[in-house]
Amino acid sequence: MLAIIDYGVGNLFSLSCSLKAIGKESVITSDSEIIRNADRIILPGVGAFGDAAEKLRSSGMAELVKEQAAAGKPLMGICLGMQLLLDKSFEYGEHPGLGLISGEIRPISDVIPEDYKIPQIGWNYLKFNKPECPIFKYIKEGDFVYFVHSFYGTDCSENTAAVTEYGAPLTAVVWKDNVFGCQFHPEKSGEVGLSILRAFCETEGPQC
C-alpha cells in the first residue's frame, strides 16, 4: 500500500488513478498509522510553498514524513511536493522546507531569458545527470514529461538526477538514497509518467 499524503493541498484524483493504472494500491490519507504502515509515500502539492509548508507542519505531517524518510522508506515528492523536500524556498518571502535534500527554491525568472514565458507550461524533455537513478529504470533520456511551474530547485548539487532545458537547465528530478522528487507531473505525463511511477513502486525500502 502506498500512502499519498493529504494535507489539504491540491487535487489528488489523477494521482491515485495513475497508480491504480499501474496496479499499485494507494490511499489518500493524513492518518499517521496508515502512513507508518505504508510501503512507500508520495508527497503531492500544488499552490504556494509557504502555505503548503505551514500546513505540513501544523498537521504534524512534516515530522512524520521526515521520520519515515530517515527510516529508509521510499518517498517521492511531486511538483510542489518535490520543492518541499529541499532546505528552503524564496517564493513570496523565505520559508523553510523539509531539508531532506540540500537545495533552495528560487523563481525561474532568475535564470531564464526574458522572452521565455512564466510559468513553464507544457511538455519538455529530461536530460539525465544520474542515469542510474532507480526511477529512470523504464524511461530514456530525451523522454518528455509535463511541467507546470514558476519556481525551481537550485544548488541541489550531486542530488540533481535530471534537468530540463528551458532557456537554462532547470532541475527536473532530485534524488538522494530513498528520497526522490519530480518537478514535473508524472501522473500527467502519459506512458512516460506511468513508467516513472512504476519504477518508483519497485524501489526497495526496509519494509518491502
Next chain:
Amino acid sequence: MITKRIIPCLDVKDGRVVKGVNFEGLNDVSSPVTLAEYYSNCGADELVFYDITASSDGRKLFTDILTETASKVFIPLTVGGGINTIEDFDRVLKCGADKVSVNSGAIRNPDLIPEAAKLYGDQCVVISADVKRVDGVFRVFAKGGRENTGMEAIEWIKRCVGNGAGEVVLNSIDTDGVKNGFDLEMLDAVCNAVSVPVIASGGAGCIDDFTKLFKTLPKVDAGLAASIFHFGEVSISDLKQELKANGIPVRI
C-alpha cells in the same frame, strides 16, 4: 526545449461530443471517453472538454464523463463551459480537471479569476476569449459567441492575465469553422500583449495551417482544434511528424 502543444477540443453536450460550425448546427460525433483515450494514444498533448450543456442533468452527465476520462487518460485535461463560480471550479477539479477555462463567467463576475487564482494557483486558471472584429476593432463576445460585450479584446485579455489567468485560449470567431487557417493577425496582437502561454483556436483546416501558425508566430504555444481531428481529416501523429520535419519542436 519546451514543445508546441497540439490540443483536441471536445465540445460535450448531454454526455456526447459535438462540434458546430460558427457555433451553430451541432453534429453528434462520438463518446468523449473513447475519443479522449484515442487522442491520448495518438500523441495529443492535452485535451479540452467544453461543456455546452445548459441543464443540471447534462451537467451531471458531464462530470461523470470527466471522472471516467480522468481515470483512464493521463495527460492534462482542461475543462470549460458553464464555469461561473468558485463552486464550479471545485466541482470539475474534484473530477480530475487540471485547468479550468472561464469565458462568460469572468465577464459577468470580475472577481472570479482573481479568487480562483488565489485558491488554486494561476496555472489552474485559463481565460478563454471569443473574439470578433467589429468595425475593425477586436471585441469580446459572450454566450458562446452570440453577444457582443462591447469590450476591446486585447485590454480585456491583459486585465484577465493581470488578475491571475495563467494561460489564454484565443478563439477567433472570424475564422472559427471556416477551415482556412488560424487568425494570425489577432493572435499576434494577443501574444504581444501578454507574457503567459497563448493557445490558438479557430480556423484550422489542414496540417499546413498548424505549420504556418508556429512558423509565423513562434510565440504561440499551442494549437487547438476540434472537427478536423474528430472527422479524421487531420491525424495528430501525421501533424506532429510534419511539424517536426519543419523544425518545430513537438513531443513524439
